[in-house]
Amino acid sequence: MIMIDTDVIIEIVDKESVKGEELMNRIINSGETYFTSSINFHELMYGIHKYSKDKEQIHGIPVINYTKEDANLSSNLEIFAENNGKAVPRMDAMIASVAINNNSNLLTLDNHFKIFTEVGLKLFD
Numbered sequence: 001m002i003m004i005d006t007d008v009i010i011e012i013v014d015k016e017s018v019k020g021e022e023l024m025n026r027i028i029n030s031g032e033t034y035f036t037s038s039i040n041f042h043e044l045m046y047g048i049h050k051y052s053k054d055k056e057q058i059h060g061i062p063v064i065n066y067t068k069e070d071a072n073l074s075s076n077l078e079i080f081a082e083n084n085g086k087a088v089p090r091m092d093a094m095i096a097s098v099a100i101n102n103n104s105n106l107l108t109l110d111n112h113f114k115i116f117t118e119v120g121l122k123l124f125d
Contacts, residue, residue, distance in 0.1 A: 001032055001035065001102065001104040002027060002032050002035075002107050003035060003036060003064075003095075003098065003099040003107065004034055004040070005106060005107060005108035005109070005113075006036075006043040008020075008107050008108060009036060009040065009044060023107070026107075027107065035062040036061050036062070036063055037063065037064055037065075038064065039095050041058075041063050043091070064098060066098060067101070070101055073097035073101060074090075074094040074096065077096055077097055077116055077119065078090060080116075084115060086112070086115045088115065095113075096113060096116045096121050099121060100119075100121050105122045105123060106121060106122070106123055107123075108123070
């Protein structure tokens with residue numbers, strides 16, 4: 001399974017983005033199922049509401065909810081990153097926890113997720 005990060009979804013729905021088209025082709029060619037998290041969905045909806053974009057483009061993507069187990073793991077991930085001198089945004093620790101707990105590969109354009117590969121996060125290559 002592939003969990004898609006917010007930055008990737010933004011690229012994909014941008015009809016003028018060559019990078020978005022390439023990312024979508026990678027997802028399709030993998031043959032794997034895909035989803036995003038409720039955290040990512042929040043980020044997307046925030047942008048849509050703030051900038052009055054067309055929300056129909058993102059409503060078709062499956063969404064997995066952030067759970068109590070994810071909250072427990074994400075707090076540990078955040079502390080792990082801080083203890084290694086690589087503090088990351090709290091929401092990104094939360095996103096990583098959903099990917100780990102759902103045994104999914106995270107497709108992201110953000111390099112700061114790499115710290116979590118030391119503790120179980122798998123990145124989609």
